[in-house]
Amino acid sequence: MSLRRTLAVAGRVLAQIRRDHRTLVMLVVLPTLLMTLLWWMYEESPVPIFDRIGPALLAIFPFIVMFLVTSVTTLRERSSGTLERLLAMPLGKGDFLLGYALAFGLLAAVQSGVAVGVSVGLLGLEISGSVALLVVVAIVDAVLGTALGLLVSAFATTEFQAVQFMPAIVVPQILLCGLLVPRESLPTVLEAISDVLPLSYAVDAMTHLVTSTDTGEVWTDLAVVAGFVVAGLALGSATLRRRTP
């Protein structure tokens, strides 16, 4: 592992994205547009539903986008032969994964900054806790998407498979994260499952930030999500094989 190589990978990933204008624009504005749509849907609702589900979606959107972008990019790297070239070079697997996490983490910071800024500033999302911490949580959620995307790309051999991991890995987490049914009201088995899914903690962190000024629980949830990120990257690194059949 070396910082120079990690930064080289991150710089290269960002250079690729910078050249792909459409992807860049979508990465930055899509979550914000979806938040705006959500705000509009509940604009005339007598109960403040936007305030209830908005925070959860601020956690979910960057997670989904980064999961998809990462799993497809990494798969492309595997199928084009560039991954094999890199692994035949003096590049650590950790350099490769951290480089990706760093590049997408930066993009996530921009994406989440815009989404949080618009939600709080223009759409009137009420937040009791700190806005800065909200951005941090959103970035960690996006990096979680990156880590899981890197991991599942190892199990996909085609783009079709990679895209299908989204309903397989992401949708159950969205259903069980407390967005539709509060987690404590789920059937016992499902509640237990939701307790071991990373997105549940990501959404909990967001909800705490919005409902309370006490940041203790936010940091705990954030630590759990960060733990999943590290585990995902470690497992992802185990799936990168220098020697292949």
Place this chain on the structure above:
Amino acid sequence: MNNVVEASGLRVVRGKKEVLHGLDFSIRAGEVTGLLGPSGCGKTTLMRALVGVQAKVTGSLTVLGLPAGSAALRPRIGYVTQAASVYDDLTVAENLRFFTRVLGAPMSSVSEAIETVDLVDHKDQVVRDLSGGQRSRVGLAAALLGSPDLLVLDEPTVGLDPVLREQLWGTFRDLAAAGAAVIVSSHVMDEADRCDRLLLMRDGAFLADGSPAEIKQKASADDIEHAFLTLVRGTAR
């Protein structure tokens, strides 16, 4: 002359099939070694074993005195696969600068490699917009970065214009003259005479190992294509 690669009893299993059946060979520094044989005979598998990216390799295989695949070898081997293995959405120079950073080689190697593969006029073009031949030259340029001691080139001249092919063979000769060991695979027998030494391969085994002249003499044939046929018939009998 010193051997850069030494192999004995080299076997590789892919899936349930053995594709290389106990090969013994060596590759010397300062020479261009041609690995010739039809598609599917195991050339790529052999090259992947040298580079250390092939799984299920048994027998003894050392490169520059170390077991193939050792971490210390990675900066010393240049490898070109049949796919260009470069980033389509970056320019030629951006690709090479990235690989140079990964290798930790001096940045001056970028312009040298671009000159060697004759892409100076295209260096700021995005790889996606290049022709197939130009793309594969970007892949070759990436393998030349950092002046490796062993160059493993898997069919580097396929689909190239004859003038450029001539030029690239000149480059391979220069690299060998500068002391590198160069191994080039091809399924086109007419490239044989450009090599110092040939390994003729068929179905995961060697038919012949020697200089083009030696092989032709052994098979009493005028060219390598006929020598190959004679040798195949000889082993079938």
